[in-house]
Amino acid sequence: MTKIYEATVTAPVNIAVIKYWGKRDSALILPTNSSLSVTLSQDHLSTRTTIRASPEFSTDRLWLNGIEEDISASKRLVNSITTARKLRAALEKKQRDDGVASEDIVLLSEWSIHVCSENNFPTAAGLASSASGYAALVSALGALFQLPQSTSDLSRVARVGSGSACRSMFGGFVAWRAGESNDGSDSFAVQVADRHHWPDLQALILIVSEKKKTISSTAGMQTTVETSDLFAERVRNVVPKRMAAMEKAIAERDFGTFAEITMRDSNQFHAVCLDTYPPISYMNDVSRSIASIVHAFNTARGRAAAAYTYDAGPNAVIYALKDDMRDLAELVTYCFPRGSTILSEDFYADPFNMFGSADR
Numbered sequence: 001m002t003k004i005y006e007a008t009v010t011a012p013v014n015i016a017v018i019k020y021w022g023k024r025d026s027a028l029i030l031p032t033n034s035s036l037s038v039t040l041s042q043d044h045l046s047t048r049t050t051i052r053a054s055p056e057f058s059t060d061r062l063w064l065n066g067i068e069e070d071i072s073a074s075k076r077l078v079n080s081i082t083t084a085r086k087l088r089a090a091l092e093k094k095q096r097d098d099g100v101a102s103e104d105i106v107l108l109s110e111w112s113i114h115v116c117s118e119n120n121f122p123t124a125a126g127l128a129s130s131a132s133g134y135a136a137l138v139s140a141l142g143a144l145f146q147l148p149q150s151t152s153d154l155s156r157v158a159r160v161g162s163g164s165a166c167r168s169m170f171g172g173f174v175a176w177r178a179g180e181s182n183d184g185s186d187s188f189a190v191q192v193a194d195r196h197h198w199p200d201l202q203a204l205i206l207i208v209s210e211k212k213k214t215i216s217s218t219a220g221m222q223t224t225v226e227t228s229d230l231f232a233e234r235v236r237n238v239v240p241k242r243m244a245a246m247e248k249a250i251a252e253r254d255f256g257t258f259a260e261i262t263m264r265d266s267n268q269f270h271a272v273c274l275d276t277y278p279p280i281s282y283m284n285d286v287s288r289s290i291a292s293i294v295h296a297f298n299t300a301r302g303r304a305a306a307a308y309t310y311d312a313g314p315n316a317v318i319y320a321l322k323d324d325m326r327d328l329a330e331l332v333t334y335c336f337p338r339g340s341t342i343l344s345e346d347f348y349a350d351p352f353n354m355f356g357s358a359d360r
């Protein structure tokens with residue numbers, strides 16, 4: 001009889017309010033600065049990954065959205081799988097050392113795996129597919145290998161796949177502590193507050209374009225580190241203060257401060273992209289008009305009632321408190337009548353659960 005072990009997980013995306021952009025070590029994926037994000041509900045944007053292990057598989061294989069990818073061509077895939085396998089091998093060794101009978105130890109660390117992963121939203125379009133993708137991969141490996149490591153420990157494994165993935169290992173509000181070591185032992189994610197901490201906070205996603213970006217996050221941030229003068233100022237003098245202020249704003253549920261820092265940090269990240277040489281523009285005219293609409297809305301309310309943020313792509317994520325979100329979504333629908341902003345019932349039941357679509 002063929003022996004097959006299998007695990008299936010889903011993992012959410014996270015959208016940073018203090019952006020990670022820049023590596024001090026590209027192989028281990030160690031960032032130049034700490035970052036902070038909100039993990040969104042899995043109901044709309046998520047990755048679902050199934051991994052099977054069998055002694056009869058001859059090589060590791062991976063299918064992403066139904067198409068086979070060459071694992072060996074991707075250092076980050078190899079790194080994350082190898083790191084998880086080493087943890088499994090250590091577990092098997094411990095079982096042996098503890099006197100577990102050899103026929104009761106399953107040598108999963110020695111078997112090849114088949115990975116099947118699906119994103120239910122645009123891949124590589126600035127909606128954090130690498131975050132949910134690698135978080136799902138590592139969570140599935142953790143489940144398959146029955147790894148005893150803590151979530152923060154596993155976030156280090158997700159980090160070697162894609163930096164932002166370490167934050168998708170947790171729900172709620174999550175910080176990625178940059179750390180100072182050369183080996184990455186102190187560079188991992190921690191939850192700063194769970195999702196129930198701020199039930200009125202909602203996220204609205206406006207899909208401006210589903211197209212794959214022309215410059216990946218990995219390539220873009222590498223050019224930024226090499227060429228931007230503004231970047232050093234951001235890392236040294238801006239982000240540390242913002243991390244502290246943001247954590248305080250979240251702890252106090254101070255939306256005005258949360259919103260202003262979120263928008264300023266998104267703007268600075270895109271300014272740093274423009275200061276990169278050759279310059280990088282991830283936002284487009286529709287993205288910029290959405291930002292203007294949010295500012296007009298805030299001016300009309302006389303306070304920061306909504307906050308936009310953009311990752312490495314043109315798509316907008318807007319954070320607002322429940323009462324304001326309904327009005328903001330109506331305004332967006334009015335401004336982009338051909339778009340199909342969805343105001344679903346479950347949006348109101350679920351704090352991080354709204355999905356819309358702006359004009360394309």
Ligand code: ADP
Nearest residue numbers: 047117123124125126127128129130133216217
């Ligand atoms: P995004 O803004 O979507 O995170 P990135 O440029 O950071 O874009 O990363 C996109 C890349 O992440 C994809 O080209 C693919 O290599 C990888 N990726 C995305 N989803 C998955 C997944 N489910 N499993 C494995 N790798 C994935």
Ligand code: DP6
Nearest residue numbers: 016019020162163164217218311312
């Ligand atoms: C703009 O985590 O996708 O979304 O580590 O090279 O895989 P790699 O990059 P990635 O970069 C994310 C950049 C960002 C900001 C953020 O999520 O913090």
Ligand code: CO
Nearest residue numbers: 128130131217
């Ligand atoms: Co990414």
